[in-house]
Amino acid sequence: MRVYNINKAVGLASSGVEYAQVYRRRLFADIPWVDDYYVFTDYIGTNISYFSDRLDFPRPQVLWIYNLVTGRGAAPFALTIEAFVSMISQPHSDPQPRPGHIEVALTDSAVRYRIKTTDDRYVDRVETVVRDQLVRVDHYDASLNNVEYFHDNHLLRRDFYTPGGVIAAQQFYRGDAIARTLITPASPLHETPHRRRGRRSSSFRGDIVLEGRSQFFQFVFAHLFSRPDDLVIVDRALDVIDGIYPVIGEHRLYSVVHAEHFDLKQIDDGVLLWNNHYENVFTRPELVDGLIVSTHRQRERLEHQLAAQGLAGDLSVTCIPVGIAAPVAVESEHDPFAVVTASRLAEEKHIDVLIRAVSAARKRLPELRLDIYGEGDRGRLIAVIDELHAAEYVTLKGHHKLEGVLGAYGLYASASTSEGFGLSLLEALAEGLPIVGFDVDYGNREMVESGVNGCLVPCTLSDRDVDALADAIVHVLDSPSVTEMRRESLRKAEGYTAANVRKLWERLLREGEPC
Template identity: 35%
Template sequence: MTVYNVNLGIGWASSGVEYAQAYRSKVFSRMQIPARFIFSDLILADNIEELTHNLGFKDQDIIWLYNFFTDVKIAPTTYTLDEFKHAQHFEKRNVKSSVQSFADGKQVVHYWLPDENLKINVRIYNLKTQAIDYAEYVVDSQMVRREFYSYIRYVTEYLSAGNHVYARDFYNEDGSIAYHQFINGNEEIFELKDQIFYSKTELYAEMIRRLHLTKTDLVILDREDGKGLVSGQLWYQMHVPAKLGVVVHAEHYDKHYTNQDNILWNNYYEYQFTHADQTDYFIVSTPAQKQVLKTQLASYQHQAPKVVAIPVGSLSKLMMMPYAKRQRHSLITASRLASEKHVDWLVKAVAEAKKSIPDVTLDIYGQGVQQKKLQKLIDSLKAQDCIKLKGQQDLATIYQHYAGYIAASTSEGFGLSLMEAVGSGLPMIGFDVPYGNQTFIEPDQNGYRLPYQSDWSEERKVHELADAIVKLFSDDQKAASFSQKSYELAKPYLDEKIAQKWQALVNEVTK
């Protein structure tokens, strides 16, 4: 029996979907249930192992579409510069070199081979071990080839004028070519030893066939249908005899375009909902969303599939810290720095609250496209002394040092950072919106769940947040009681409790 978890890509600043899978991986490991995590995006800027390992996945649990048809393992970057130089026979060639250092701790060694009119630029991934992960070949100022390394060279790209990739070779461990990829605009052809596939979707279908799914296997769709790929429909067509489930990670419909007769599903889930009769189970994160979805599927699709509520995250333990020992009047928020998270409202709210609470601070954790914009806003408000962008960090032992958690997101399917915050005993501030805040904020018990209307002005929304900050930090005794209540709310999310929910689902759908 194996649980296959389906996704697209992963990065250093991953979304809640990837973090949810990472939590699930740990739970399945605890339950000794074999689980594999499938990624289908082409990931070459970094070794995919570095990205998955960063979130706590085990290398042997990762299936990457692009090396599935090779015997290369998911493994750390260990191929050394000396190995590269030896493979290139530099000792027999006229080679000059220089080194360029970068702020991220990496170096690029530039090799110039004048007799061959060739430049080779090699990126050193790890200065201590001298491991490399990338090499590019330049002729007459035109990059003609790129190579990518983990413990061996695993792929070579070939480029034409304008740095357009027109082909790739994917290798086996012994250096032989496992398959070719040919690219012409949006068209892709994959040539294996004895098979040719005329699209990424066809290649993906072959991967599913080679998984040899059994009736005791489970397939869990987290994300599907990426660039040049239609995988969701494939799983519906090809999963039998395995069971098929869908995780709903976000708000699943748009209430503004929903009435008694029609519903506008979230387009990420529309195919799955319209094929609810072919879905063995849907997984949502909260009982509230479970009830809403069941009612809507019955009303609009005339279907009654199994819908279960299993939190997408869990807590290994409660991170205990007496409230009196925390940094006074300090706030934390953690999310992708994306527009829908409305972190700019938090910046403005803290700047406003500072007029009443002079020592208030806000630390913003996470990365994203809004980072520069947020820093400009902080600078324009002259709030650099009290509001700081802290980047992407492991927050497991950080939350409990703060005096409160604040969020301005107007919709969360669950809210992993909210769960982690209550697990560290933080008083909470957020809007009264589905589903995360309604799950983790009990009004006047562990924080403030603020009124919200989408058509309110930004000024009013900011003012609601600022007032809540002032209210929280004007009564230390009440804030301390909020902290204790958060710890109580977190107990049902401990690992063993969530493991029991997964075990019950696995037992039921595999019988």
Template identity: 25%
Template sequence: MLLFLNDNLQRNQSGIEHAQIKRLNLFKKFNQPAKIVTRQYSNELHLVVEAAGIKDQDFINLFDYFQNACLVPHRIVKLQDLHLNPKWKRKADGISYNYYDGKTRVMYVRRRNDRDRSIINLQYFDHFGKLLKVVWYDNRGFASVEQLYDWNGQIAVENYLRPDGQLALQKVNFKDRRQQKATSYHLFNWRGQDWQFANFDELTRFFYDQLAVDPALNSDGPLGLVVDRVYELGWAVLNMHHRVFRVMQLHNDHVNNPNDMLHSTLNYNYQWGLDHLKDWDGIIALTPQQQADVQARFGKQGVKIYRIPGPIVADEVLAAPHVDFAKRQRDLVVMVARLSPEKQQDHLLQAWPKILQQVPDAQLELWGYANDNFDQKLKAQVSAEQIENSVTFCGYTTDVNAVYERAQLLILPSRAEGLPLSLVEAQSHGLPIVANDIKYGPADVVIDQRDGLLTENGDIDGLAQAIISLLTNQTRLAEFSAHAYQDSARYSAANVMKLWNELLDDMPKEVAD
């Protein structure tokens, strides 16, 4: 079984999370055992998991695991289930309630804005009005964690509870001898013992060690770990006490200067992992070019470098009817990516006035959530260039396929990538592409002059002219669309699974000691 390790799973998912989910579905299709594993806590985690199309049995979270709550029957906890003091007076606050003992507020009950009005948390107050404790309810219907506050209003202790109410894990926040913030963790009655951990990484390492020897996970053979967030999780994996097969997944350019692959400083997301390269059993690069570049720089260390793309085109997508190009919205251009400096939406906006001069009816939609308020900079740029009537910030969507099937052209002017999921997804829905020819990915998806155009990074005029040349030649654009449908088959499930099989064949056959 392969475990795909991530730090967290949130509602707004990056390309890494989307790639993990596609990979999980690929393994399920070919009856290969696999699960996604995360370590961060959220009382609504399983709402996110469900929305992502992941079944609980295909997912393990650190807190769920130690709380004995990986698979819990869902129940709805409502107001009447709390059995509050009938003498308390209740005052509505929207769909939630404040409770008073005389004139003193003693509790606030926060409810979820859904059909059932289920309980999110209970907030307890002392007679001075200070917050004492918050009890959070897992969305599956049990009190999951209680947070105890100090006199300064800071969380001092977090007690994570099992569904039967027993204490599973305690997190203590304190200041060390240098008055720096620190945490410790105490795991109670786990396999008949109590355990103490100095920090979250040590707890994570212990978690992975428990998975490595868990009989329920080793019934089909030994575990292998694919680490999708090396910066966050690499230390815990490489310091496990049980030796398991472990590979590091590169999701992006591994260096900071793609013009000097042999000597450039390393991308901080991968630096720690690459600095400890000999401790890995393999590295997964997304493209042949990245595989060759990693081999050229690190090959002498003897670690195998696999090439496995992250994007996967499902069979049902390949078999779906093609959108009649005439029914696409004329001159609609889209970009689907995080709003972030490395994606260079600002370059596209800089080119946009030039495009409007030749294609006055062109519309640009920017899809994706923002990093570090970069959207504010982009919106200011739109205002300064007076292009508000033709540019729309659409935010994050869970139905990106509808975007691809409505537009005529996708743009990706990034300065660095891995193998952009949006390019393969868009191509599989017949959307022609204009993308910068950078490391890595665009040239592995876009066949220049056949299903899209490759442009030079930083060439704003060239980017504008490429877009204009396609929007003003609808016949050529329709031909590119037809070719895009055909060319996306390179990333079919069967083709990608062949590459994973090479890695699976290299895994040891014995369970970890």
């Protein structure tokens, strides 16, 4: 069985969706009858393997939609700065370091090349600038992958190349949106049948012409879903699912609900508003074989709401945790006053609130410190750290693999006000950390039991939240039962072992039944 896991993008500041796919890949690796692939549909300017390698996705299993069109696989960078400069035939300056790039200027010309690298050696992309206007960007992996053309700072066209250097596809844009795609005879998808499952396409001078984003997606997916046992799991449905529906045929299709599935702000008459990321799925039950959520609490609420909409019999809901845990010994040494959190540095994670809470808690626990793992908007958090003069005890640690790291801390704290699951919470449980957070669905309430393995406090979305978190941090770390709380976290983590979660996936994939 081939299982295609479809997502929009992957990056350095990856979200819980990408990490959920990472855990899923580890589970599928031990199911011998599953061949799993991870398809990314957004245009990604940097070589996709630069991001997917850091999440340990095996390159043969990473399928970027544009690489499918050109016959490329995910590949490492190969073009050195020296090699690129040697390709410039006109007289030019020596490479000059500039902030964020290396610059080469043509002699007696308005043309400059801005060479962007990822590790100071290999070329990621080269921007061609004429009289301070960006006109072209060449993107590289093992060779030239694609070229972008601009006019008046607006994207006009992208050309995508085969590994042999021939254009396999040209894509034209209007307002930064895909307007038309030409699939040339050089594309490996050109020679295979493309008039099937009701998809419309036409030919012009040997090129297959596809109008808009949706038809482009349909074309590629129709070729990808080619075996009877192919199964599709969509991790981000918005702007993707409409390219799958027309070509899914008899293949099974599941949609993963990673976040709150409805709008918490109800309209005046009380009518339920679906989260727009999932509305397309919820309202087309005849095309979807099932929904997958990560907590029992969310499954119960979603089933109740579907029933109220008359959809209970049309959409099955399966609960499969998005993460797995490998518990470690609670006796491992740790700093009892070290607090840790891990997430994207995004506004909705409210890490600024947590920084203020730790600062307030230090009035009672002067040895307290906070380490923050993750990437994103550092500037906003640095401003809070500077405001509180907290640089001595608050550290932005950046992106880091957390396995075997969290156990050295005394407490995991979260200020997020909504978690579909909370992978970092599970990682904290697996290393025996008590947890402090807000009393909100879904992950917090599923993984944290106040007084047993941590503390949940009411969320008011006001300044009172800082004091509430500070009080909870002090309460847990000062508690005579904090050691028992660490043991209780380990016990809770046992329910999320790889063996247990793998069985749920095997049942769904083999039998198609809710777990």
